Amino acid sequence: MSKVRGGMEIFRHGLGFLLVYYGVRIILTVIGLLIVSMMLYPVAFAVLTSLIRGQVIITRFEDLQKYGLTLDHYLSVVTDEEFRSALITSIIVSILTIIVAVLVITPAAYAFSRFRFWGKDTLLFTYLVLSQVGSGFGVAAVIALYVFLLKLDAMGIPLLGNPFILPLIYVAGAVPFQTWLMKSFFDGLPRELDEAAFIDGASWGQIVFKVILPSSKPAMIVIAMFAFMNAWGEFIIASFLRVKTLAAYLYETATGLSIAWADFAARTILFAIPIVILYAIAQRYIGEAMTYGASKG
Amino acid sequence: MKRGKNREKLLQLYPKKIALLLIIPSLAIYLFFMIWPIVFSVYIAFTDATSLNIAPSPEKLQDLRNARVCVMQAYESKEIIGARAHEAYVRLKSARDRLYQIYLELKSRVDKNESVDVEYIQSILDDINEAEENISIAKEYIKGLFQCNTTYTILDPHIADNLSSALDAYGYYVKSPLQQMALSLFTENVSPADIAPVVEALNNTIEKLDLALISIEDVGTDFDGFVHRVLNEIDRELYRLELHFVGLKNLYELLHDARFIYSIYKTLLFVVTSVPLKVTVGVLLAFFFSSPMIYGRKIWRALLLTPWAIPVLLSVTTWRILFIPERGPLAKAFDPFVPGGHFSIFADEWHAFIVYNIVEMWLAYPFIMTVTMGAIAGIPKELIEAAYIDGAGIWLRFRKIMLPQVIRPILFATVLTTGASLQAFMVPLLINSGGPQGMIHVPGLPPELGNKNEFMVLFGYNRAYFDNEYGYAAASYLVLVVFLAIYIFVWLKITRMGKR
Numbered sequence: 001m002s003k004v005r006g007g008m009e010i011f012r013h014g015l016g017f018l019l020v021y022y023g024v025r026i027i028l029t030v031i032g033l034l035i036v037s038m039m040l041y042p043v044a045f046a047v048l049t050s051l052i053r054g055q056v057i058i059t060r061f062e063d064l065q066k067y068g069l070t071l072d073h074y075l076s077v078v079t080d081e082e083f084r085s086a087l088i089t090s091i092i093v094s095i096l097t098i099i100v101a102v103l104v105i106t107p108a109a110y111a112f113s114r115f116r117f118w119g120k121d122t123l124l125f126t127y128l129v130l131s132q133v134g135s136g137f138g139v140a141a142v143i144a145l146y147v148f149l150l151k152l153d154a155m156g157i158p159l160l161g162n163p164f165i166l167p168l169i170y171v172a173g174a175v176p177f178q179t180w181l182m183k184s185f186f187d188g189l190p191r192e193l194d195e196a197a198f199i200d201g202a203s204w205g206q207i208v209f210k211v212i213l214p215s216s217k218p219a220m221i222v223i224a225m226f227a228f229m230n231a232w233g234e235f236i237i238a239s240f241l242r243v244k245t246l247a248a249y250l251y252e253t254a255t256g257l258s259i260a261w262a263d264f265a266a267r268t269i270l271f272a273i274p275i276v277i278l279y280a281i282a283q284r285y286i287g288e289a290m291t292y293g294a295s296k297g
Numbered sequence: 298m299k300r301g302k303n304r305e306k307l308l309q310l311y312p313k314k315i316a317l318l319l320i321i322p323s324l325a326i327y328l329f330f331m332i333w334p335i336v337f338s339v340y341i342a343f344t345d346a347t348s349l350n351i352a353p354s355p356e357k358l359q360d361l362r363n364a365r366v367c368v369m370q371a372y373e374s375k376e377i378i379g380a381r382a383h384e385a386y387v388r389l390k391s392a393r394d395r396l397y398q399i400y401l402e403l404k405s406r407v408d409k410n411e412s413v414d415v416e417y418i419q420s421i422l423d424d425i426n427e428a429e430e431n432i433s434i435a436k437e438y439i440k441g442l443f444q445c446n447t448t449y450t451i452l453d454p455h456i457a458d459n460l461s462s463a464l465d466a467y468g469y470y471v472k473s474p475l476q477q478m479a480l481s482l483f484t485e486n487v488s489p490a491d492i493a494p495v496v497e498a499l500n501n502t503i504e505k506l507d508l509a510l511i512s513i514e515d516v517g518t519d520f521d522g523f524v525h526r527v528l529n530e531i532d533r534e535l536y537r538l539e540l541h542f543v544g545l546k547n548l549y550e551l552l553h554d555a556r557f558i559y560s561i562y563k564t565l566l567f568v569v570t571s572v573p574l575k576v577t578v579g580v581l582l583a584f585f586f587s588s589p590m591i592y593g594r595k596i597w598r599a600l601l602l603t604p605w606a607i608p609v610l611l612s613v614t615t616w617r618i619l620f621i622p623e624r625g626p627l628a629k630a631f632d633p634f635v636p637g638g639h640f641s642i643f644a645d646e647w648h649a650f651i652v653y654n655i656v657e658m659w660l661a662y663p664f665i666m667t668v669t670m671g672a673i674a675g676i677p678k679e680l681i682e683a684a685y686i687d688g689a690g691i692w693l694r695f696r697k698i699m700l701p702q703v704i705r706p707i708l709f710a711t712v713l714t715t716g717a718s719l720q721a722f723m724v725p726l727l728i729n730s731g732g733p734q735g736m737i738h739v740p741g742l743p744p745e746l747g748n749k750n751e752f753m754v755l756f757g758y759n760r761a762y763f764d765n766e767y768g769y770a771a772a773s774y775l776v777l778v779v780f781l782a783i784y785i786f787v788w789l790k791i792t793r794m795g796k797r
Contacts, residue, residue, distance in 0.1 A: 032591045043603060111320045
């Protein structure tokens with residue numbers, strides 16, 4: 001549309017207008033670039049800090065020349081025993097979280113989308129509210145949970161330091177939000193699909209495995225992604241329960257006034273890579289999900 | 298008729314039983330790991346729960362109970378206990394008498410304003426050491442008065458406290474100064490000014506020893522009273538290990554705790570400052586990058602959403618490094634604005650507060666921006682074109698056509714992001730744990746030492762994580778829930794209003 005208009009304007013105003021038009025476009029683009037680089041500055045800073053030789057905080061561009069760049073910090077992180085064992089814990093916890101989340105949330109969301117039952121609307125409304133005050137409530141719940149688990153632990157059930165309890169807690173915390181997300185996906189799937197199968201006399205097993213599961217694959221991938229990002233990045237619950245996931249390990253090393261900055265940056269960047277990659281792949285879904293509450297209103 | 302049939306068919310196809318079956322796993326996990334603990338914490342909020350009494354080890358409790366029973370049976374071995382107490386008494390008495398002699402000697406010098414010669418101090422050093430040894434041995438005797446098979450040391454608090462403080466004062470203020478004087482520090486005579494504090498401490502020690510001696514004598518004369526005191530001490534320990542219902546005490550204390558009131562104030566202030574900041578930035582960015590005049594705007598937009606892609610652990614800690622006082626590049630950049638000092642998130646509460654605002658803005662603008670851009674994209678092109686043809690200028694087009702179309706989504710997004718600010722936790726935690734520490738003054742309340750930027754969620758977290766005061770932390774979350782309830786109420790009101 002702008003092109004057409006631009007063309008029309010040329011006839012009207014001639015070459016002078018053309019110059020102004022492209023001049024404005026270029027100036028605006030340069031301003032845009034400046035804004036983007038300003039907003040991305042912390043990211044660039046983190047990457048450079050992890051690459052610079054020695055444990056320094058870069059303040060000027062000359063520092064890069066003065067100290068030189070190296071991959072040593074990444075090497076030292078990869079060979080760090082603690083980092084590796086935390087990585088393995090994190091992988092186990094994340095995979096289990098994904099499995100539990102998909103297994104538990106998919107059927108519930110399907111039920112919310114298709115079935116009618118008593119208390120359905122109330123429950124959905126509660127989920128919506130809780131997913132909005134989730135973070136503060138989450139921390140309160142974590143402390144409550146910790147106290148509660150302390151009690152169970154004292155009774156002889158080994159819960160503190162047990163990585164297998166984490167997936168359940170993570171899925172529990174994500175139930176309101178992810179149920180909503182998945183439910184709205186199912187709402188978008190045509191009802192006729194499963195109803196036709198019913199009418200054709202398919203059994204429940206057939207319907208589940210032949211109709212519902214194949215068609216909900218994309219939604220399950222989204223759930224799995226969110227479950228992974230949650231489990232991978234969470235560190236408050238993990239450190240409360242003394243499970244050393246990668247995030248909990250990073251949090252432990254993040255405190256203190258003077259830490260080995262470069263090593264820390266390298267560690268955190270390695271930790272962030274899976275999430276950044278996932279985000280890049282699924283940007284659209286994540287954007288939609290993040291602004292979900294606002295569009296729902 | 299037709300509708301009824303339809304419903305019947307629906308019920309047949311989607312039986313309620315199956316629905317419940319499908320929902321129960323998720324509901325069970327949710328109830329068990331989220332709702333149950335929260336209900337439990339509401340109960341905790343009315344108790345004096347700490348790390349000691351929330352889950353005391355059964356062995357420790359049993360040990361204390363055993364000790365209690367054992368002390369009750371002490372009457373049978375009254376003579377033995379008396380004999381042991383006597384041994385302790387003799388040791389203590391000899392130490393006390395020798396120290397008293399030294400005290401008199403030194404005091405007379407001080408009174409006469411005479412200096413003390415080093416040789417004299419060297420000559421009494423052995424006695425000084427022996428006295429300490431005797432007191433220690435007496436203490437061991439006292440600890441072993443009851444031959445009970447428990448790991449908990451059964452003590453009469455009168456004797457134990459006096460002996461402990463006597464030993465502390467003696468070791469620190471009497472023994473080591475005298476040793477230093479005798480060794481190399483003073484080659485000449487020691488002036489009365491230097492010896493006076495030693496004399497004072499010695500006097501103190503002797504007073505404590507006398508008190509302990511009286512209590513030990515009691516073991517022989519007033520055995521009942523002695524046993525009673527010991528039992529009381531055990532009961533106090535037992536009490537500390539038990540959870541007690543304290544009613545509204547936690548809430549009362551919270552509302553009289555300067556730290557908590559200040560925390561509410563800071564939280565609300567943060568809402569007031571951070572929400573306009575992030576909404577403004579997000580909306581401006583959205584409008585700017587919606588302009589078709591910019592080359593490659595799709596790429597820039599995608600890049601601008603980077604804060605979403607990065608775990609807070611990386612992004613917020615990076616901001617922290619950027620603001621490390623005197624070293625981080627951004628802290629240095631802010632230095633000129635601080636006359637005669639440095640921009641320090643670890644020293645100045647408002648500097649830290651500014652940084653929280655910047656970081657919160659950075660974390661949240663993608664949300665506002667995405668919502669606004671979605672709304673802008675939703676404006677029908679024909680509307681703008683029609684206005685353009687009608688000769689409406691940029692400002693008029695913006696105000697009359699674009700703004701009414703986007704204001705609603707922005708309002709919703711603002712309400713949601715207000716909730717995020719109200720529950721701000723990660724940012725202060727990762728920037729400086731809600732510091733810096735200092736005396737917090739709130740009008741009408743006694744000042745308290747605490748973190749000056751502990752927002753409400755962080756307040757409860759720090760009470761639980763660092764202070765282990767679970768009851769107090771849970772109570773603070775009860776207050777938080779009140780704030781959240783008000784927020785949800787407003788949120789729903791605005792949502793309903795918008796729908797109409």
